Amino acid sequence: MAELDGNSKVGDIVTQSPGAAKVFARHGIDFCCGGGRPLGDACGERGVAVEKVLAEIASADAPADAPDWSALGLEQLCDEIERRYHVPQLEDLARLEGLARKVASVHGERHPELRQLAELYIGLKEELDQHFMKEEQVLFPMIRQMGHAPPPPVEVMRREHVEAGDVLRKLREVSGGYALPEDACNSYRALYEGLAAFERDLHEHIHVENNVLFPRALPY
Ligand SMILES: [Fe+2]
Ligand SMILES: [Fe+2]
Structure with missing residues (x-):
């Protein structure tokens, strides 16, 4: 699994870690139509620290029945x-x-x-x-x-x-x-x-x- 950082695209992050969808929704980060943007840009726009969002993603549970789309x-x-x-x-x-x-x-x-x-x-x-x-x-x-x-x-x-x-x-x-x-x-x-x-x-x-x-x- 690729290491996530501020350069990772938000759409790719949700594909890799489906639990991230909830985290992004909570912070108002658009991961579907704005999915091609790097996490760092999206966080900057919403005024939230990349490290904080990454930590929340790491501890977010994936939906139990989420398929591995990739x-x-x-x-x-x-x-x-x-x-x-x-x-x-x-x-x-x-x-x-x-x-x-x-x-x-x-x-x-x-x-x-x-x-x-x-x-x-x-x-x-x-x-x-x-x-x-x-x-x-x-x-x-x-x-x-x-x-x-x-x-x-x-x-x-x-x-x-x-x-x-x-x-x-x-x-x-x-x-x-x-x-x-x-x-x-x-x-x-x-x-x-x-x-x-x-x-x-x-x-x-x-x-x-x-x-x-x-x-x-x-x-x-
Ligand atoms: Fe559809
Ligand atoms: Fe569609």
Whole structure:
């Protein structure tokens, strides 16, 4: 295992030590779309010491069922991304839409930010439904059949990842970091907890595509 330091790229660090995802999330370090940056730069921007972050990574537990992504072939990578991320996240997207609409209609008067949140979320869901479908029906079959992917569709997917990341950031902002007000009911709680979990899962999903699958599938 390569020694980690300030020059290690943040995306590579998460690939090598999956427990780092939590540490980066805690410090607001973007490891999926910003995964190509050296740790030193990312820490500098967030005002946190590289040594502190490396120490936290060293003691972070990896998720119990995290696969060793670097050991999988391209075909297995596509299969595993679909199984592990696309299938459950499509379900989450539909479930959270129902909750977002319901909570906005019940509490939108007292908490107008919920209406803005629902609107942003529904836009994100529509984009991601399409995005997942393009990967499953176009990009992943190309990768499985040809053993690589032409750069233009990969670039489109990367751009869509950045756009999705931007909406996740806005959702977090509008909801005040998913902080629940005192009068929050169970649905309100389920929505905020569900969105926070979805954010974490989507970051991980995008990280695996941007920093593991795409670099290996590009033909140079
Ligand atoms: Fe995907
Ligand atoms: Fe994707």
